[in-house]
Amino acid sequence: MKLISATPSPYARKVRIQLLEKGVPFELVTEVPWNDDTTVPAYNPLEKLPVLILDDGRALYESAYILEWIERMHPQPALMPSDxxxxxxxxxxxxxxxxxxxxxxxxxxxxxxxxxxxxxxxxxxxxxxxxxxxxxxxxxxxxxxxxxxxxxxxxxxxxxxxxxxxxxxxxxxxxxxxxxxxxxxxxxxxxxxxxxxxxxxxxxxxxxxx
Ligand SMILES: N[C@@H](CCC(=O)N[C@@H](CS)C(=O)NCC(=O)O)C(=O)O
Known part of the structure; x- marks a missing residue:
């Protein structure tokens, strides 16, 4: 998986921390989403990062959705309460x-x-x-x-x-x-x-x- 991220982005940081905590390998691609040459619009119609690009080419966007996707696909260690x-x-x-x-x-x-x-x-x-x-x-x-x-x-x-x-x-x-x-x-x-x-x-x- 590849994660398009920006070094100050609080939204991308959430996903990076979650992947690190779960030990899920990923390639970090750092961009400036506000610059004209960003690749983000090619993956997200909302033009925002983070974007998680899966191995089959699908691109997931919106940090809340990405967090949920990772939580479901990589449930251990659980980072959401079950109660x-x-x-x-x-x-x-x-x-x-x-x-x-x-x-x-x-x-x-x-x-x-x-x-x-x-x-x-x-x-x-x-x-x-x-x-x-x-x-x-x-x-x-x-x-x-x-x-x-x-x-x-x-x-x-x-x-x-x-x-x-x-x-x-x-x-x-x-x-x-x-x-x-x-x-x-x-x-x-x-x-x-x-x-x-x-x-x-x-x-x-x-x-x-x-
Ligand atoms: N609700 C979005 C917010 C993401 C967001 O605003 N990302 C900023 C970087 S920190 C961005 O890429 N902005 C570019 C733009 O809005 O055009 C999420 O949670 O993923």
Whole structure:
């Protein structure tokens, strides 16, 4: 399998961590999805990565779908709880974490606009979602080592994705000072080999996006 990924992408990071945790071999293809020469649109009509290209040539897209596909096709070690309520709790964390990423990316690209073209209300709206999302994560995880069930799940992987991305792409949103327990939670998980191997790094966007 090949995974089209970008070094800062929080969505691709989730999939990379999941594959590493399960020991599923894959070839990492790193692209800048915002540059004109990206191959991503050839595989995903939505033009977004991650894209997982299977050995038979099929291409899977949307990180939530890819996570589910991997979980079903490579069930061991299980990264979702089997208990119904715990499963749904994990899904809620995953949706919240993805929503933080979505708002943070919108904010990031609004900030890339020339100052005269930036919309302050739009940026305030996205920042509010990020802030409130982080508050919800901090409140719900509290001082527990894992988001759900006292064991490592896709919920922890999903929560880590926006936390790591913000450190690289929006360090002014200093969530770790505001939420020290969440910072300790992230720090602990950051010791995992799968996290160390996928630490986000910035990419240069060569072509005009906004
Ligand atoms: N909902 C999508 C979001 C993926 C996404 O926004 N990926 C970014 C990179 S971090 C991308 O490829 N954007 C290119 C574009 O939107 O044109 C997912 O979960 O896979």
């Amino acid at each position: 119904r309520d715990a499963y749904l709790e994990a899904r809620q964390y995953m949706v919240l974490a993805d929503g933080i990423c979505d708002a943070a990316l919108l904010l990031f690209f609004e900030r890339l606009r020339a100052p005269a073209h930036r919309s302050e209300p739009w940026m305030a709206r996205q920042l509010r979602k990020v802030d409130r999302g982080l508050e919800a994560l901090a409140r719900d995880i509290g001082t527990r080592p894992f988001a759900v069930d006292d064991r490592f799940t896709l919920a922890d992987i999903s929560v880590a994705a926006p936390l790591g991305w913000l450190k690289v792409r929006a360090p002014d949103i200093d969530w770790s000072t505001r939420h020290p327990d969440l910072a300790r939670y992230y720090e602990r998980h950051s010791q995992r080999e799968s996290f160390i191997k996928t630490v986000p790094t910035a990419q240069v966007l060569r072509d005009k996006v906004v």
